[in-house]
Amino acid sequence: xxxxxxxxxxxxxxxxxxxxxxxxxxxxxxxxxxxxxxxxxxxxxxxxxxxxxxxxxxxxxxxxxxxxxxxxxxxxxxxxxxxxxxxxxxxxxxxxxxxxxxxxxxxxxxxxx
Numbered sequence: 674x675x676x677x678x679x680x681x682x683x684x685x686x687x688x689x690x691x692x693x694x695x696x697x698x699x700x701x702x703x704x705x706x707x708x709x710x711x712x713x714x715x716x717x718x719x720x721x722x723x724x725x726x727x728x729x730x731x732x733x734x735x736x737x738x739x740x741x742x743x744x745x746x747x748x749x750x751x752x753x754x755x756x757x758x759x760x761x762x763x764x765x766x767x768x769x770x771x772x773x774x775x776x777x778x779x780x781x782x783x784x785x786x
Contacts, residue, residue, distance in 0.1 A: 678780045678781060678783075679778055679779070679780045680778070680779055680780055681776070681777075681778055682750055682751055682752055682753075682776075682777055682778075682779060683750075683751050683752070683753060683756045683774055683775065683776060683777065684748065684749075684750060684773075684774070684775040684776075684777045685748070685749045685750075685751055685756050685759060685760075685772065685773075685774055686746055686747070686748045686749075686772060686773045686774075686775075687704060687746070687747040687748075687763075687770050687771070687772045688744050688745075688746060688747075688770065688771045688772065689701055689704075689744065689745055689747060689770060690743075690744060690745075691720065691743045691744065691745050695766065695768065700768075701718045701745050701747045704716070704747045704759075705718065705747065707759070707762055708749055708755075708759060711755065711758055711759070713749055713751055713755050713759070714750075715749070715750060716747065716748065716749050717747075717748045717749075718745050718746065718747050718748075719745060719746040719748065720743055720745050721743050721744050721745065721746070722743075750777065750779055756774065760772075
């Protein structure tokens, strides 16, 4: 039986509108690029199927609907230092972004392949 290497970190998740832009780019792409430039090892973007926010307006993706109204999640698995860097950058850029933080244990299993 192989064991994985375990690390402690933080799961940092931003919520942004799919079509929101910053510096001429989609905001989620800009966030990923900034994290990559900070040598953060991985970032992911997920599109929601349905959601509502603090204004209680429901948004749902339908097959024929135009994209852009949905919320996307931009997720990073980071150290405390990387979390602070990303949050400071977002603040310095005057971006008003909802986010969540969760402590997490993560690793990679050592399989045969």
